[in-house]
Amino acid sequence: MDASYLITLFVIVPLGGAFLIPTLGRLIPGLHRFLSSGLMLFLMVLAILLAFQRPEMQTYRIGGWEAVNNIPIAIYLVLDGLSLFLLLIINILGFLSSFYAISYIKRYTNPHLFYTLMCLMIAGMNGVVLAGDLFNLYVFLEISVISSYALVAYGVERSELEASFKYQVLGGLASILILLGISLIYWRTKTLNMADVALILKDSVPDIFLRFVQLLLIVGFSIKAALIPFHAWLPDAHSSAPSPISAMLSGVLIKAAGLYVIVRFLFNMFPLNEEIALLITVIGALSMIIGVILAIGQWDLKRLLAYHSISQMGYVVIGIGMGMLLLAREGNPLIAALAIGGGLYHMINHAVFKGLLFLNAGAIEYATGTRDLNLMGGLARRMPWTLGTSFSASMAISGLPPFNGFFSKLIIIIAAVQGGFYFLAVLAVAGSVITLASFMKFQRYAFFNDPGANPEAKEVPFPMLFSMISLAIMCLVLSLLIIPGIRETFLTPAVESLTQTIEYAIKIMAI
Amino acid sequence: MTVYTLCFLLFLVGLYGVLTSRNLIKIVISLTIMEFSVFLLLALMGYIQGGDAPILPLPSPDNQIIVDPLPQAMVLTAIVIALATNAMILTIAIRLYKKYGTFDIREIRDLKG
Numbered sequence: 090m091d092a093s094y095l096i097t098l099f100v101i102v103p104l105g106g107a108f109l110i111p112t113l114g115r116l117i118p119g120l121h122r123f124l125s126s127g128l129m130l131f132l133m134v135l136a137i138l139l140a141f142q143r144p145e146m147q148t149y150r151i152g153g154w155e156a157v158n159n160i161p162i163a164i165y166l167v168l169d170g171l172s173l174f175l176l177l178i179i180n181i182l183g184f185l186s187s188f189y190a191i192s193y194i195k196r197y198t199n200p201h202l203f204y205t206l207m208c209l210m211i212a213g214m215n216g217v218v219l220a221g222d223l224f225n226l227y228v229f230l231e232i233s234v235i236s237s238y239a240l241v242a243y244g245v246e247r248s249e250l251e252a253s254f255k256y257q258v259l260g261g262l263a264s265i266l267i268l269l270g271i272s273l274i275y276w277r278t279k280t281l282n283m284a285d286v287a288l289i290l291k292d293s294v295p296d297i298f299l300r301f302v303q304l305l306l307i308v309g310f311s312i313k314a315a316l317i318p319f320h321a322w323l324p325d326a327h328s329s330a331p332s333p334i335s336a337m338l339s340g341v342l343i344k345a346a347g348l349y350v351i352v353r354f355l356f357n358m359f360p361l362n363e364e365i366a367l368l369i370t371v372i373g374a375l376s377m378i379i380g381v382i383l384a385i386g387q388w389d390l391k392r393l394l395a396y397h398s399i400s401q402m403g404y405v406v407i408g409i410g411m412g413m414l415l416l417a418r419e420g421n422p423l424i425a426a427l428a429i430g431g432g433l434y435h436m437i438n439h440a441v442f443k444g445l446l447f448l449n450a451g452a453i454e455y456a457t458g459t460r461d462l463n464l465m466g467g468l469a470r471r472m473p474w475t476l477g478t479s480f481s482a483s484m485a486i487s488g489l490p491p492f493n494g495f496f497s498k499l500i501i502i503i504a505a506v507q508g509g510f511y512f513l514a515v516l517a518v519a520g521s522v523i524t525l526a527s528f529m530k531f532q533r534y535a536f537f538n539d540p541g542a543n544p545e546a547k548e549v550p551f552p553m554l555f556s557m558i559s560l561a562i563m564c565l566v567l568s569l570l571i572i573p574g575i576r577e578t579f580l581t582p583a584v585e586s587l588t589q590t591i592e593y594a595i596k597i598m599a600i
Numbered sequence: 601m602t603v604y605t606l607c608f609l610l611f612l613v614g615l616y617g618v619l620t621s622r623n624l625i626k627i628v629i630s631l632t633i634m635e636f637s638v639f640l641l642l643a644l645m646g647y648i649q650g651g652d653a654p655i656l657p658l659p660s661p662d663n664q665i666i667v668d669p670l671p672q673a674m675v676l677t678a679i680v681i682a683l684a685t686n687a688m689i690l691t692i693a694i695r696l697y698k699k700y701g702t703f704d705i706r707e708i709r710d711l712k713g
Binding site: 261 | 618624634638668670671681685689708710
């Protein structure tokens with residue numbers, strides 16, 4: 090059965106939702122709350138079903154134009170292992186955040202605009218991971234980041250506006266660099282289709298022009314992914330947004346709009362290159378260590394979590410960077426696959442536990458009205474479910490068994506030792522220990538310190554609890570991804586689509 | 601070659617503005633200058649010396665030279681996107697002015713670290 094038209098649903102459905110919520114929502118009160126959750130539930134189920142089917146790589150040509158003389162002219166949407174993996178992350182977190190927002194958004198005015206922007210952001214991210222050509226990737230990227238600019242400023246208070254302005258200046262700069270990179274690629278290859286570009290660049294000698302383009306794209310997307318020299322906007326933006334949006338930004342946007350594109354370009358579009366791989370690994374190691382050191386001194390709960398996002402993204406980047414280095418040096422491909430697998434596994438784990446932690450922070454803010462750790466305390470008895478879920482997320486992010494974070498960090502460290510990157514392995518362990526320390530601080534000050542504080546705090550309503558408990562269960566269930574049998578369904582296709590590098594292009598052109 | 605150099609110079613002017621100006625509106629203007637230097641480069645890339653507009657008569661003559669139409673379509677789309685980002689960032693700048701009573705970024709610093 091040709092199910093390729095199903096791919097388009099991932100873009101059409103949330104875009105349609107973004108259109109219907111402000112138009113129909115005026116006529117039917119309360120529609121906006123359930124429409125967006127319903128649409129996201131549909132997409133989540135669709136993504137999970139697709140993952141269980143383990144489809145071959147599929148493409149959808151918008152407009153149905155066939156390739157002429159082997160030159161693709163239609164706009165391609167491509168679904169392969171890596172895209173499907175990212176779609177799972179986006180849509181699972183998208184559903185749980187929008188369901189959580191049903192209660193949480195009562196703190197703000199104009200909820201239908203919130204859901205409109207959220208649907209637009211999800212449509213953009215789904216588009217980025219599915220896009221098969223460079224320019225549409227750029228357009229979808231802009232759709233998702235422009236709606237995230239608006240969502241960061243959603244509270245329209247002083248700090249929200251300032252964070253959003255900072256985010257927009259840096260994000261705008263990144264978009265300009267990305268567009269410049271894309272136009273230079275077009276200049277060189279006279280095509281925009283990623284598969285076509287890959288085949289043209291395959292045999293070219295790496296010259297200074299290509300190196301410059303790679304650097305432009307890496308800098309541009311590193312700003313979007315907030316890797317360490319370019320991280321200045323992230324702590325402000327992620328801590329100022331409404332909590333379900335912080336969960337989406339930290340859990341999904343920096344991966345789908347930042348890291349995914351870097352990985353896709355460097356593995357599947359450009360020929361592998363040792364120096365670039367080394368650069369990526371160094372950026373990852375810097376993010377991992379500096380992010381966690383900056384995090385430990387924070388007293389604003391959401392800023393602390395935001396700095397940890399930088400650090401945890403560093404783990405993902407070193408996993409993938411080590412794999413790239415090994416593949417470029419023609420080292421052992423099994424260890425390379427292990428490192429990349431560890432990185433991608435940590436990516437889905439980070440989406441789950443960081444999303445959960447931001448939802449917990451939102452629940453605490455909902456109950457007590459503060460984000461300052463010094464003013465919290467005594468919540469252990471009053472909010473038992475929040476305590477339980479945030480405890481499991483804190484253990485997962487610090488890498489303690491049996492939670493998912495332990496296994497992914499373990500895989501990354503094993504791959505680092507086997508690949509001969511002993512220094513990186515030591516850094517990864519050290520980063521994990523500091524992470525544990527800062528989450529002990531969070532647990533102690535928020536829940537156990539000063540039992541008499543916040544006497545009015547109550548447990549949060551059902552939709553918020555439902556999202557938090559589902560994510561806490563996923564923290565445990567995702568540990569099963571390392572078991573052979575389950576791993577082959579979810580993780581291996583994503584790893585294979587990266588390790589096979591040029592096969593991606595050849596398969597697309599053959600369809 | 602001159603025209604590419606001028607294009608790059610425009611890019612640098614914008615970058616200098618973003619890095620040094622202290623006024624929110626001036627930062628936005630500098631960002632726009634940078635954006636438009638990239639658009640200019642894109643349009644230049646499709647240009648072929650002596651080429652016509654890419655409108656082909658039927659039956660098309662064999663040796664007609666036309667400019668590459670694809671970058672023009674890309675520039676149009678990118679301009680629309682730039683319009684959206686500009687509208688967004690100016691809205692935020694005006695809201696900031698209402699809250700703080702100034703456009704000076706040195707006085708807008710509630711967030712630190």
